[in-house]
Amino acid sequence: MWAIGDKKTQDGSDQENFTFLGKGVDFKGVVNFDGTVRIDGRLEGEIHTTGTLIVGEHAVIKGIISAGTLMTSGKINGTVTATDKIQILKPGILIGDIRTPAISIEDGAHFHGMCDMGAHKWVEDHTAPGKNVHDLTVHRGKVRSADL
Template identity: 30%
Template sequence: MSFGFNRGKTYGRKDAVSLIGEASQFHGDLHSPSDIRVEGEFHGLLHAAGEVAIGERGAVYSTDLRARELVVAGRLEGCVEAEGCVRITPTGRVMGTVRSASLIIEPGAVFHGTSVMFVPGEDAAPSTVMI
């Protein structure tokens, strides 16, 4: 199931954005060929070909979140895999496992879990850092 808001763009295109609005709750699996923004609450599997952004009031509880990039300004609990960068902003809280090419934890952010860094395109075993 996917939904989005139209900014003069066609649904299903890579430049569309799916939104889970503030005060909304979503339970289930969500697959998107584009970006996803979570301002409400999400529980389940979340896969996006683009960026996933969790707003300051947003919360994601996922055993399998996959995205090209991830920005967390709200709360995230679970397992994350990003092809590129995972960025936790000063208001962000992440509890779980993050597997990504890079991880940015800004001052004031909270990260409690495991970070597994990898170089895109390499098959070598990633190193694990406990924080």
């Protein structure tokens, strides 16, 4: 079954953790993982990983998700935070508020909710208008009165 040369060391230093919640599995509660997680079943509650969360086409998740990267082609209803990016793939459906620095939505996928990509940081850093900014409404009034 396993060749002696194929065995990996048991300390896990040379391999990433990979967790799989298969189709037909129903889970309620809080799940915490490191590494990559793939869900093809149903989960209600919270899921937290610093790595990648892959939501399969037949998966249904209701609750709170925090991950490094989220790739979904399943159904998610809840609040999602991703520190790296969110990818919604066909035929995925994501309903709820999301917070991520990057998002991609494939044709045929659906998203309904609010998306925060950190734009408020840019708005706060934006400086007030300088001396060279002119109010065009004042100018427009002068032009109209001159035409009469």
